[in-house]
Amino acid sequence: MVETVTTVPTTGIASKDNTRFLASDLCAYLDSYLEPQQVSEVYKAYLFGAEAHEGQTRLSGEPYIYHPLAVAKTMAEMRMDHKSIIAAILHDVMEDTHISKERIVTEFGEDVAELVDGVSKLTHLKFRSKAEAQAENFRKMMLAITKDLRVILVKLADRLHNMRTLGVMRPDKRRRIARETLEIYAPIAQRLGMNAIRRELEQLGFEAMYPNRYKVLQDAVSRARGNRKEVMQKIEAAICNRMEDAHIEARIIGREKNLYSIYRKMKQKRLPFNEVFDVFAVRIAVADVDTCYRALGVVHNLYKPVPGRFKDYIAIPKANGYQSLHTVLFGPHGIPIEIQIRTEEMDQVAESGIAAHWLYKAGDRHSASAQARAREWLKGVLEIQQSAGNSIEFLENVKVDLFPEEVYIFTPKGEIMELPKGATAVDFAYAVHSDVGNTCVAVKIDRRLAPLSTQLFSGQTVEIITAPGARPNPAWLSFVVTGKARTSIRHYLKNLQEDEAANLGRRLLDKALAGYSLSLDQVAPERVETLLADLQLKDLNALLADIGLGNRMAALVARRLGGAEEEPAEQAAPDRPLAVKGTEGMVLSFARCCYPIPGDPIVGVMSAGRGLVVHREGCRNVAEYRDKPDKWIPVEWSPEPGLEYPAAIRVQTANQRGVLASLAAVIADMGSNIENVSFDERDGSSTTITFTLSTQGRRHLAGMMRRIRRLPQVMKIQRARG
Structure with missing residues (x-):
């Protein structure tokens, strides 16, 4: 039947x-x-x-x-x-x-x-702003959900009735509540597989948020529906006949997209209404999984399938537990038909989501699966909240995580992991475990090495390569898409910066205390406690981090800890400059205006929030600090500075073919990399090229410049100044 x-x-x-x-x-x-x-x-x-x-x-x-x-x-x-x-x-x-x-x-x-x-x-x-209050309320609710899933069901039912009775509100309040519904509550309902509630929330939110657009679309759908009715009946009748011929009992439902779904597709894909509404949709509900695949064969024999548009969500369910076969067919006169085939149980779970756990018996496989997936997502939400700096950051990261579309990635052991569309190898690494993400250095996609920023697609096998000493790169924040990856990277870098700032702060404070013939370890603990209480800081590390980040002057702190109101005795300790290695991390940076390298006379300038910025002594940008001696820190290069340093050179060359290749060959031969190149001036006979190169110091740079000067095409070479 x-x-x-x-x-x-x-x-x-x-x-x-x-x-x-x-x-x-x-x-x-x-x-x-x-x-x-x-x-x-x-x-x-x-x-x-x-x-x-x-x-x-x-x-x-x-x-x-x-x-x-x-x-x-x-x-x-x-x-x-x-x-x-x-x-x-x-x-x-x-x-x-x-x-x-x-x-x-x-x-x-x-x-x-x-x-x-x-x-x-x-x-x-009390909160500083309405946004902060809303974000903190959302954080509280999400934490309650991780303890008991029924909290979100009550909240969604509450929001649904509020949306149904929204008409009495002021227009501005209506729009605010509608935006919150569309951005947070409808996506949560979708994430939990509760499609019936999600559709109504979207419909009511769309009507309240954009009443004019809603009315225009509603009128357009009403006008177009009459023309579609006859075509839809023919398609349904054809499918019914084929199902009866194959002796398959099925319930066939002709569906229409809701208005918000049409609007979103028109907006995202920039399509006219006719192209979106011209897609006919049919759902086929059958008794069991085997019959789903038999029904798929029947419809593929009736109408030709569109290549690349078949998705098997029964074998690989969506993150919210949704299961169904999806295919798109070329219908009569080339009309596209979307077909969904699922069992009656899957249909109920698709509509009710985690609520199906209470609707069916507790031991039901599908409802248990839906609830397990919901708990898996909520576990990720809990990890995000533990790493987030504040409630607003938490809310934004959860919003990012409420993606409606997923890609399915295989681990090297054949396990399947769901990630949002657009996820990269770094997102995958953090999805495996935070420690894997923090120490990843490379990735193999389908057994081939690829950049960590590579976007992943369904069906790929991804293997993450880690190294014990590796740590997250701030540049990753520009391409990761999952909330967990973003908060984990920020959390790690924030802690790392605090540790490095505390280390630099200790060195600066010890240097200032040397004027009192003291070191930090020799200062009486009660004096430190008194100072921390006066400054309202929780511990010594917080004070040292403040000094290292340039928010507090080491000399003033040293004066308080030294127990003297007068200036320190000049003869008490020689004024040794601070040794710079280049490996101090995020709280010590080298100015991009003058590119200091080992061998250059240098000076350090404390910048609030950034820490110590090292400039060349003759740099014009430090002139503003001439009258602020408290901002200056005497620094010198360590006898064995680590890493490589960028330096800029300007080369004027004759306008000849192959000159850039000749210059690049010399630079590579001298063991340097070109980090950036720009062409500043050009006339008929000459070109001025500015290179930013990696160097090991002044001696290395001087050797390169001598080699470049010998090239016949080079007219002039000099080091670029800030």
């Missing part, structure tokens, strides 16, 4: 509550699947909530208790357990009434109290 159904998505007011839902209606509905004792507890919660909200009304003028009842109705439609229904009824009592968490624990137990607390906003704390 083949059953055909045509679904038209509800839009606008049609999807909103027009009738008042009563406690008696809720209890009658709950009687169909809950025990009588549990229904009695729900009714007790209703009486408790009605008393707590007594006298409160919504903007529409109706008693406030109708909102919690509507939220409970949505939860009941998902066939949630009685504790979730009670939490839905009480979800606003802690936030909007005098009822405390302890009172809810006493009346309804710890579980219900934790659920209600997880959904409640932080109303008693």
Whole structure:
């Protein structure tokens, strides 16, 4: 038997509550699947909530208790357990009434109290801005979800009813709530596989955010629907006949995209309405997995498939547990037809997502899989929050992580990992483990070495190569896309910078204390504690990091620790310059205006937030610091400076073919790399070329310049100055 159904998505007011839902209606509905004792507890919660909200009304003028009842109705439609229904009824009592968490624990137990607390906003704390308050509330809710998934189900049901009744709000508030719904709550519903709620949130959010665009699209769909009806009926009839011939029992549903989906596709792909709406969609629901693949063969025999458009989400489910076969066919007259084939169980899980865990038996394989995947995502969210600097950064990184599309990557052992579209090898490394990401140095994609910034595609096998001494590169932040990778890199670099700043700060402070014939280790601990208390710093490391980053002067700190108000005795210790090796890390940098290299006379300038910046003594950019001796730090090169240093040279050459190749050959022969090259001036007979080269010091650079000067095409060479 083949059953055909045509679904038209509800839009606008049609999807909103027009009738008042009563406690008696809720209890009658709950009687169909809950025990009588549990229904009695729900009714007790209703009486408790009605008393707590007594006298409160919504903007529409109706008693406030109708909102919690509507939220409970949505939860009941998902066939949630009685504790979730009670939490839905009480979800606003802690936030909007005098009822405390302890009172809810006493009346309804710890579980219900934790659920209600997880959904409640932080109303008693002061924040610097509305954005920070929203971000901190979101962080609190996400942490509660990691303990109990039912928190997000209550929150989504709450948001759904708020969106259905959004019309009474001011236009600016409507848009703010709609934007938050489209950016956060609809993607969360999709991540958790709750497509029915996600579609309605998107539809209502789109209508509130862009009312004019919504109206125009709605009118266009209404006009076009009549022309499509006959074509759709022919396609469904053809599929039905073929299914009957193959003796396959199936339910065939003709679908239309919702308005927000059409709008998003038009915007992202810059397509006109006709090209987006000209795609016909059919869903086929069958009894079991084997029949899914048989049905796929039937439709591929009926209409020719579009190459490269087949996706098997049954063998490799999406990150949210969604399973289905997707294919696109060339229909009659070349009309594209999108086909989804899945079992009835998969269809229910696709609509309900993690809520299917409560809808089906606890041991059901599909619902358990959906919940396991949701927990895996929430585990990643927990890692992001542990590394994030503040709630706003956390919210932005979770937003980044709510990607609707995934790529499926294989590990060398054949395990499958899901990553968002556009993810790179570094994202993959952090998805494996934070330590793998922090120490990755190279990657093999399908057994071939590739850059770490390489974008990954489904089906590739990726192997990460690590090295114990490696560490994250700040440049990775320009191409990673996952929230976990971004927060892990920032967290590591922040800690690394603090450690390096503390090391530099200790050297600067020891140097300043030498004027008092002291070192930091010789200063009395109580004197250090007193200074830290005066400066309101948590520990000595924080003080040293402040000095190293240039936020606090070492000389003033040394004066306080030395216990003297007068200047240090000049004869107490020789004023030894600070030795620079070049390996100090992120808190010591070399100025790009003058490119100092070992052998140059140098001076250090403390820059707030950046630490020590090393310039050549004659650099014009340090002239502004001549009258600020406290900013100057006497520095000198270490006898064995490490690394290589950039230096700039300017070469004037005759305009001849192959001159650049000759110059590059000499530079390479001298063991140097060209980091940058630019052509500054050009006339009929000569060209001026500026090279930025890696050098080991002045002697190395001088040798290169002598070799270049011998070339017949070179007219003039000099070191570029800042």
